Amino acid sequence: MSSNSQFSLMRQRRFAPFFWTQFLGAFNDNVFKTALLTVLTFDALHWTNLPVSLLNQLIPGLFILPFVVLSASAGQLADKKEKGWLARRVKLLEIVIMLVCAYGWLQHNVWVLIAGVAGMGIHSTLFGPVKYAYLPQHLHTDELIGGNGLIEMGTFVGILLGEILGAMLVSHGDGGVMLVAGITIGIAILGYIASLGIPESPAADPGLKMNWNPVTETIRNIAFSKQNRPVFLSLLGNSWFWFYGAIILAQFPLFAKDFLRGDHSVFVLLLTVFSFGIGAGSLLCEKLSGHKVEIGLVPFGSIGLSVFGIDLALASQAYIAAQDVTAMQFITQPGAIRLLADIVLLGVFGGFYIVPLFALIQTRCEPGHLSRTIAGMNILNALFMVVASLAASAMLVKGFTIPQIFLATAILNVFVAAYIFSLVPEFLMRFLAWILIHTIHKVRGIGTEHIPEQGPAVLVCNHVSYLDAVVLMACSPRPVRFVMDHNIFKIPLISWIFRTAKTIPIAPAKEDKWLMEKSFIDIAQALEEGELVCIFPEGRLTGNGDINQFKGGIMKIIERTPVPVIPMALRGLWGSIFSRDKTNPFERAFRRGPFSRLELVVGEPMLPTAVTPEILQERVTALRGNWR
Template structure:
């Protein structure tokens, strides 16, 4: 059982004193660097061990009971099996115990496993090594929830995207280096097996040594009673995740990304040989290109997100994944046949192959843009007491989707599909699945629109964004200049915002549809529609009661002359209703600047008429607009005139 009071009071750690210029600066901080290198060493060791064993079985051992064609499948299945069996238990252990102690225990376990594996390599005992594959899968199963639950406990909300990007990049670089090292070491004449054994043990020792420097990360739910039944606990974890619709559907979105990636990774050897007419080195080159693309995309997330959890990047990533997966099909058609398998030199010499590599690099880059914000969103929106169990549910879903990927790819191959046709099918399926997810969770689509608008229509500068709270109820108060004020506020906020908006704005084509998707609250003047007026304020109280952000434009309408209008009393009514429920939300004053006169604001035409959305390019492209955010005002100090003065001062700053 969990402690409900703990769930209600737990808060993420904020580290304003650790403000850094970019995500790479985290590597100089103890709260992140030892963890990063521990994760790096573990991922590298996993892949050195698995790849060396796969090569050994494929090329060096003659096993009647495991032919080379089955080696990769058997090793992959044994590695994934613990994720299905033990993820639920792993999530509970991570929530119950200090995460640093969990990490050190897992690294101790890795040393024991690698010592057994070292004996298996030296004696060329495939049965022992298969057992170690399963145990390394268990090691990764235990580490997975710790990895993703640790980050939000030591990084604040504005560091999560960068931290996740660094971990994702590091993981894929470690995978690549581990596989390259495993292939090279096991092929050394006479000393190959011994070299792999020594390498695995050394990496495990290095990982454990670095883990000793990780600072404490206390348990988030120490009173949790462990349920050792994996079936019932898995079901319970999925229900926990499903309590937050955005989180649960994000889990499905990440699992789909693993399905998508598994199709390509599993087909690289055959694609290199049968379609590109390359040798094993060409297959390795494809893996390098794919890994570098993922790493670059992961690192770009912080740059493109203004150091907040920007899920608007997810639709952009999905679009890129589909476009370049489909183009990979067309790039693969009509390649000149070769009389023998090409090496890397001959392969890169042909211009047609550069398009293939560009497609793979861009496809994986956009996959990085797709996955990192989703992981950060899950970490941010999950209750701290349940976070590790929700990550465990994600690992279970990932494993199931990867198994499904293998089954479907195998069925398509059996039905006569070529590998490029499978890539085409996957690209089209990705577009369909992404569209479905974004319709189920319109927040992704809304943030994408806000992201595009604030970067490609305007040059949007934000000052004082740290005043926007990353958790808890708050009332945002802003001047009203244009029809897209709400969209720009969405782009500036790390969290969803519910807006109270004039009911007439919902009649505007496209924008009205977007605001309905955003669940904006329509309000009409009390004298025109008393029922709608009261319903709007009742809905506002519900938003604050749930601990969300509520935004109001207290002028009551878009300015007609560009000047700040008197503030009406709606904000006072909201605060009075909140106080009656025992809620004291701070009020955050905001001012949109330089937006008057742009396409979405009104402009005076000949004859004195003021209209909006006329002369679309009257300010040119990328016109500079801004948002100035002021310090929170305690609700007891809020008065309409005083609040207007604060917004006016922000306009002048």
């Protein structure tokens, strides 16, 4: 497993050119859109006789429309074509669009510029499936969280900087308009230059036959995704995030102006702190996940979105401004720091929520169908954002204040999250395991790169405590099917965790022969389906900290299904309150102190033909060493 910082990817050709390509695309989108919206809002009479309110609704709608209409085709193209080639063609399209828009800027032709908005929507639609399908082709599994974090950070920073620059440029009158025309062309050219460095990314399905009907292709994509329940619900979870974010961010202009009594700089400040939060949360995901795809962060992020969304509503009610304020004056107002902290933390927990979802989709989706799956997600995102706009409008019509909209959205998030996590308990289970190893224990993984990223294997480990499976689950980069003594499997509370993890209970033949035979059948089926299976060959917890004799069940497993066997050793758990140490549990807990240190040591895979219970016991004992 990589121990390098995610920022080391910025020095590597397999990542850096792609990062700058997507960053410049997001940056240019928002320079152009914000400049247009600003000039139409504050200088409409020099550009058009149409109502400004109509244009402010039309422009975002035209940008989103291509995501609904063209995403299905864009996903097919990204699976059919080499992604570097496709990225360069999309960047050339961006240059053409910006050249056409330059004519619209210089001629004050609103309709050309509105067509440019639709064109940039097409550009983003075509690039979207490439953006997330590219990463798993060039990054290792333990780099995906860091890579996705950088991409999300870059996207939101690009959006923020683009909005600031676009608003600043057009504030300088006709000279500013000319600057917008020239700078957007320049950014598009820089994006194309960056794309020239993107390494070859082979087509996932070069023989794919294109279906140009967006309706039938979208239905087919979503139906395909529904076959993989965790992936499909991750798509819905991702779309829900955009629903939540669309409602919150859409209120910021009026919230800043009417509720906080701020000028435009206060609105920019709100966007800045939110974008900073998203960037920080996205980057923190790598550290908190331990370089693996840790979906336990998703419930953590969801909890934060509700907690700080509710507190934002409460803090808004407590804020009072006696006069109109600038950004600097706003910061000095009573209650302003609490408001800004809530917005920052909304962004941070949004990063915790969204980055692992992207990584899960990338690792669990069928590789040959990933771009089309991302395209389907983009369609869902666009539809959820439209529904968010309608929902916010309906609440405003019903007389909701903006803080009440924040409160309603945060409370609704609680119910949506509970529903999603009830359908896929793996999210909540991994969250509980993640909390365990970051509170009661501090777990260090050694040699975890030996756990294969794909394909079946049997993991073999010593059995020290009732939490062994939870610790292993938290350290593994992939889901693990555990084989566990049926008596431990039935322990209240933690039994729910084991059932959620699809643990296979086993019993000795003298206790329950039928259950024992069924267990071996279930193990064979799991291995045939390419899953990881973990067994504790001792058959019971150690009573003195030493490793008990390994039993012969492992031989029965690999004789039926010959797969690699990976020895592992837990050390540091003996003496915890969850072990069978007979000394006083309170005295042990005090002696060990909080945040006690554990290690999981993983050895090199063994061929099934080289395995015997005795050899495995020797390997596990050597991996554990003297530290029990």
